[in-house]
Amino acid sequence: MPAGVLDSKGHISRHQSSLTRLSLVTDGTCPHAQYGLEGLSMLKCLSVLEWEGVQHPAEVESLRQCLNQNKPHLKKLCIGFVSSAISRDLQWRSLGLSSSTSAHHVHDDQTVSDNPVPSLHAMTLSKVSLPLELSPPELVIFGSLRSLTLHNCPHQFDLLLHLAKLKHMIKLTHFEASFDVVPYDPTVVSHDGVLETFIRSFQGLRHLHLKLSNYPIEKHNFLDAIRRHRATLETLIYHERQLSPVGVEGLFEEEKDFQTSWTPSLMRVITPHRLAALALCADPLIAVGYHHLSRPFSTLF
Secondary structure (H helix, E strand, O other): OOOOOOOOOOHHHHHOOOOOEEEEEOOOOOOOOOOOOHHHHHOOOOOEEEEEEEOOHHHHHHHHHHHHHHHHHOOEEEEEEOOOOOOOOOEHHHHOOOOOOOOOOOOOOOOHHHOOOOOOOEEEEEOOEOOOOOOHHHHHHHHOOOEEEEEOOOOHHHHHHHHHOOHHHOOOOEEEEEEEOOOOOHHHHHHOOHHHHHHHOOOOOOEEEEEEEOOOHHHOOHHHHHHOOOOOOOEEEEEEEEEEEEOOOOOEEEEEEOOOOOHHHHHHOOOHHHOOEEEEOOOHHHHHHOHHHHOOOOOEO
16 A cells, blocks of 8 residues: 555545545555555544455554444445465454453343444455354354355354354345365364254345355255245355366366256245346256246346
């Protein structure tokens, strides 16, 4: 960031401190990265904060200070970290959103007033390392969201498992996630079925967007999870990739698009006339069978 823009004496810090929306895209490989952002803490009216490309601890500190100033009225937060050897401090708790680390349990009837970020209704996290265990204030933050997007965040399965136990606290209408499961990782077994369990734990989703890589989806009843939101679901986007052998001998593997066995049965668990968008990895012959959805209700197929 050039000097004189977002540093402590920059133009925005001095003359536009009443900004309500800020969107940043930074390049952590730049030799001047992490500098010139000290003025973020002087912005105290933000309702939307988006920052893609956070990589350095100094950037995390600037982000933490900015979030601390805008907690009471922040409505939308989108944070994308960059994985690198110098990004050890890029963790959820380094953002400082929780005001307490109390060890008491979160109950279904816990109110929004307990939320340290009471106005936050939409959150997008990309490559943000989540804690294995979350404190009650952290759970309340996630549980009160209307929109949650997770893109390849370490320990995101653990987060969904915690949220699934909140049950009636979850009021999501939009859930989007990218999961890239490392093949042959022994910890995958412990996460078996967590995604389906989470989606089944509440009702009211209008938009469900999933991109899964090497997730053991065939072992579980994903259709039952979709059926849970039959009355409200408007868009369904599902993309799966799995490792497949290359060549006759199959000595090597590569990721390929994959059609799950439940795709042909999808029409039995959704309400077709409610759909505005449907995107699936499907055999062309099966896709032809869905063609009637594009008339007159669906605008995208």
